[in-house]
Amino acid sequence: MGGRRRRCPGGRRRRHAAAFAGSSRPAAGKTFYYIPKDTLNPYEVIADHGGKLALTELGDTQVVSSGTEDTAAAQQPAIQAAIQAHAAGIVIAGNDPQAVCPALQQAQAQGTKVVAFDSDVNCRSLFINQADTPTIGRSQIQLLGKLMNYKGQFAILSAASTATNQNAWDQVHEARAEEAEVQEHAARQDLLRQ
Numbered sequence: 001m002g003g004r005r006r007r008c009p010g011g012r013r014r015r016h017a018a019a020f021a022g023s024s025r026p027a028a029g030k031t032f033y034y035i036p037k038d039t040l041n042p043y044e045v046i047a048d049h050g051g052k053l054a055l056t057e058l059g060d061t062q063v064v065s066s067g068t069e070d071t072a073a074a075q076q077p078a079i080q081a082a083i084q085a086h087a088a089g090i091v092i093a094g095n096d097p098q099a100v101c102p103a104l105q106q107a108q109a110q111g112t113k114v115v116a117f118d119s120d121v122n123c124r125s126l127f128i129n130q131a132d133t134p135t136i137g138r139s140q141i142q143l144l145g146k147l148m149n150y151k152g153q154f155a156i157l158s159a160a161s162t163a164t165n166q167n168a169w170d171q172v173h174e175a176r177a178e179e180a181e182v183q184e185h186a187a188r189q190d191l192l193r194q
Contacts, residue, residue, distance in 0.1 A: 028059025030088035072099035
């Protein structure tokens with residue numbers, strides 16, 4: 001039959017929903033709280049929308065709740081709301097890896113599953129990373145170097161000093177900058193020897 005595959009509209013979304021469902025999926029109608037770093041972060045808005053699509057296919061409900069600032073304190077009311085609602089799950093992009101843990105552990109104690117994405121927390125069952133940390137860090141520093149014609153100094157400002165993803169990227173930035181400095185020094189030494 002020609003070997004050509006037909007694509008079904010929504011097929012990929014159904015496969016992802018089925019992966020979340022597992023083989024022995026209990027009845028639909030559960031509530032899951034998505035707690036982004038803040039409700040205005042464009043990346044988080046896209047991720048939250050993807051979660052909503054999958055949960056809707058499963059017959060479940062999504063509540064997106066967080067503050068408008070990138071702080072653990074801004075995430076606390078959303079975690080407490082999930083606890084009060086006896087949410088089946090919390091999906092969180094943590095603004096601080098430890099500060100949100102007492103509340104998340106309270107949720108876990110009542111049976112709520114905790115999944116972290118984008119920026120990890122120290123008290124979850126699963127972490128979903130959007131991409132490989134070294135690749136992100138290298139790509140960012142390469143782009144920055146290109147924009148600066150590989151000359152001059154730069155500073156990196158992060159949204160939150162406790163964001164695990166940004167801190168990990170910053171470690172890669174520093175390592176790459178040090179590597180470039182060593183290479184530049186070696187090149188100068190080669191020129192002096194000539």
